[in-house]
Amino acid sequence: MAKRRTRRKTKSKSAPRRLIRRAFVLTARGLLVAVVLLVLVMGLSRFMPLWTTPYMFAESRKLGGVEYDWVPFEDIAPVMARSVVAAEDANFCTHWGFDMVAIRDALEDGGARGASTISQQTVKNVFLWHGRNYSRKALEALMTPMLEAIWPKQRIIEVYLNVAEFDTGVFGVKAAANHYFGVTPDALSPTQAARLAAILPSPKTRSAANPSTFVRNRARSILDGAATIRKDGRSACFES
Structure with missing residues (x-):
């Protein structure tokens, strides 16, 4: 028993x-x-135009439609790509998705400045949702190195420029160029490109057509930065 x-x-x-x-x-x-x-999905989206994103879809339902039209990288003025890199991620060509120098500086400033790279923003804009929460940031941190491994730098910039929000319901550089200046994206001047890049951190509260003093000053700084990264080779990874 x-x-x-x-x-x-x-x-x-x-x-x-x-x-x-x-x-x-x-x-x-x-x-x-x-x-x-x-x-x-990342492999397929490396070669195909993106017709929408989760955030764009949500905004379209809320607003009853959005302005958006995909444009290939070769039909965008080169200065536009240099301007967003100068504004958002000057070391874009030298990092693997995370700018450790920018992260260190942000930590030293107590989080007062952002350290999100263009690669991270592309992951968020294309594959994830907007909002500040740990689950999204964790997924973003996991997916960013994958994106860098699968997509070339030029593709990341191309997609970023096509899906970034430039005003309420205005997505992508083609819609933005027409919305603000009445031109096609290949005809953007250096000043116009700098102004578009200057509003990207907060496109719903800033205007490229009627810039505030802050936007004008930021655009001038971006204009100089775009010229600098062209001279020192930091734009080579997406212009070659």
């Missing part, structure tokens, strides 16, 4: 272990499938 009770106790103890092991295996398989699907 004693031996039978021992066997039953052993079986009862091993059952939860089997359940935990099975749950672990199923979770690992689920994560693997999710990673494979994400890699496939």
Whole structure:
């Protein structure tokens, strides 16, 4: 009788272990499938125009439509790409998705300045949702190196310029160039490009057509920065 009770106790103890092991295996398989699907989506979107994004779709439903039209990188004035890099991520060509120098400086300033790279913003704009929460930031941190590994730098800039919000319901540089200046994106002047880049951190409260003193000053700084990164080679990764 004693031996039978021992066997039953052993079986009862091993059952939860089997359940935990099975749950672990199923979770690992689920994560693997999710990673494979994400890699496939990123791989496909490296070559295809993006017709919408989660945020763009949400804004379209809220506003009843948005201004958006995809434009290839070669049909965008080169100074526009240099301007957004100078404004948002001057070390874009030298980092792998995270600018460690900018992160260190932001930490030293107590978080007063941003350290998000263009690669991180592209991940957020294309694949995730907007908002400040830890789950989104964690996914963004995981997906950014994957994006850098799958997409070339020029593609990241191309997509960023096409999906960035430049005003309420105005997405992408083609819509923005027409909305603010009545021109096509390949005809943007250096000053116009700098003004568009100057409003990107807060496009719903700033205007490129009627710039405030702050936007004018920031645009002048971006204009100089765009010229600088061209001279010192920091634009080579997306202009070659």
